[in-house]
Amino acid sequence: MKLKFQKLIATSLSAAFFLTACNPDEDFLDPTNDLSSQNRIANSESIIDVNQSDLLARLSLNPNIEGLVIDEFPIDLASAVEPSECAPTAFNDVISQSVSSNIDQLGQDFYDLYTTINQLYTFIDEDPQYFGANGEYNNFIKQRVKNLEKFWDMKGEITVRGQHNSTLNDRDKIALVYINFAGLSEEDAYANADDLLAINEASTFLPESPLMSFDGFATSGDLIVIGDGLVELASAAGVEDKVVWSGIMAHEWAHQIQFDHFSLWYPNGAADNEPEATRTTELEADFIAAYYLTHKKGATYNWKRVEDFFELFFNIGDCSFTSPGHHGTPVQRLRAAEAGFQLAQDTFPKGHVLDVNEVHEIFLNQLDGIVSGDSL
Numbered sequence: 001m002k003l004k005f006q007k008l009i010a011t012s013l014s015a016a017f018f019l020t021a022c023n024p025d026e027d028f029l030d031p032t033n034d035l036s037s038q039n040r041i042a043n044s045e046s047i048i049d050v051n052q053s054d055l056l057a058r059l060s061l062n063p064n065i066e067g068l069v070i071d072e073f074p075i076d077l078a079s080a081v082e083p084s085e086c087a088p089t090a091f092n093d094v095i096s097q098s099v100s101s102n103i104d105q106l107g108q109d110f111y112d113l114y115t116t117i118n119q120l121y122t123f124i125d126e127d128p129q130y131f132g133a134n135g136e137y138n139n140f141i142k143q144r145v146k147n148l149e150k151f152w153d154m155k156g157e158i159t160v161r162g163q164h165n166s167t168l169n170d171r172d173k174i175a176l177v178y179i180n181f182a183g184l185s186e187e188d189a190y191a192n193a194d195d196l197l198a199i200n201e202a203s204t205f206l207p208e209s210p211l212m213s214f215d216g217f218a219t220s221g222d223l224i225v226i227g228d229g230l231v232e233l234a235s236a237a238g239v240e241d242k243v244v245w246s247g248i249m250a251h252e253w254a255h256q257i258q259f260d261h262f263s264l265w266y267p268n269g270a271a272d273n274e275p276e277a278t279r280t281t282e283l284e285a286d287f288i289a290a291y292y293l294t295h296k297k298g299a300t301y302n303w304k305r306v307e308d309f310f311e312l313f314f315n316i317g318d319c320s321f322t323s324p325g326h327h328g329t330p331v332q333r334l335r336a337a338e339a340g341f342q343l344a345q346d347t348f349p350k351g352h353v354l355d356v357n358e359v360h361e362i363f364l365n366q367l368d369g370i371v372s373g374d375s376l
């Protein structure tokens with residue numbers, strides 16, 4: 001079975017458009033498959049006997065998501081199992097170790113579906129939010145959001161939600177995803193949820209792997225989502241957990257600022273081709289994030305901490321320089337972050353926070369140097 005991890009990928013930054021997201025491999029969508037199969041899983045033992053392609057087809061989701069989602073952390077499970085030469089970094093080592101510690105066939109087969117469900121649930125999650133599997137970061141995130149709102153003058157504008165593995169063990173939440181995104185009846189949605197719970201029983205990987213919530217993204221619907229698994233593995237790779245939360249929040253928040261100003265900042269798009277446009281907006285998000293993270297009225301981190309965070313995250317195997325989702329090379333991203341840090345340093349004596357439009361202008365003036373490395 002082909003492993004293909006296709007999460008939400010931004011195609012460009014514009015006010016609103018449709019995006020087809022989260023296709024579990026369409027090869028499995030066999031129209032001859034009997035969707036009301038008699039083979040519904042009754043218990044965890046029988047699951048192994050059922051043709052998994054049929055099961056996957058029955059459980060598949062192929063939702064259309066309205067609006068733009070910038071997804072930061074596409075992970076190819078196959079390369080996590082067998083690390084490519086692309087990026088032999090501390091982070092990739094931790095990811096590989098985590099995967100190989102408990103991966104099984106069910107984990108490989110259902111990985112796409114599970115991460116899709118977990119991501120989709122965050123779009124409709126109306127419950128009181130918590131951060132960290134046990135809410136251990138609630139206060140920290142509350143303060144961080146408050147600080148970001150004040151710094152960027154965006155009070156009450158952004159919704160921040162956590163993503164948790166436990167969602168994938170929650171019958172009601174799973175069913176809600178099928179009702180909302182697959183249009184299933186309550187009865188069918190709960191039947192699917194029961195299938196997933198049976199898979200959970202049988203699998204060593206599902207849903208406990210941190211990769212089930214290895215997620216961080218911003219949507220044009222004023223939503224930021226950060227998953228527990230992403231923070232957990234990043235901390236295991238050596239960056240303090242709170243710096244990880246702050247770094248991801250600052251970067252995603254920068255995307256929200258871009259959403260708000262996109263038609264003004266990039267009236268003709270950020271570039272005339274998609275990889276370059278994505279690179280530009282990602283480098284700008286790094287620039288804006290580093291400005292906030294090191295500013296005395298922002299997160300007040302010293303450069304070393306911010307550099308550690310960026311170095312870790314810039315090296316998540318992004319070697320597809322021509323892909324539409326390309327975020328820039330690690331060197332370019334670090335230069336963008338460093339330029340944001342310098343800007344905060346330069347404005348520090350006055351303790352002044354620049355208006356976002358000024359920050360954007362300064363970034364554009366430095367963009368060529370950031371990309372080429374010629375002048376910084």
Ligand SMILES: [Zn+2]
Pocket residue numbers: 070071072251255282285
């Ligand atoms: Zn980004």
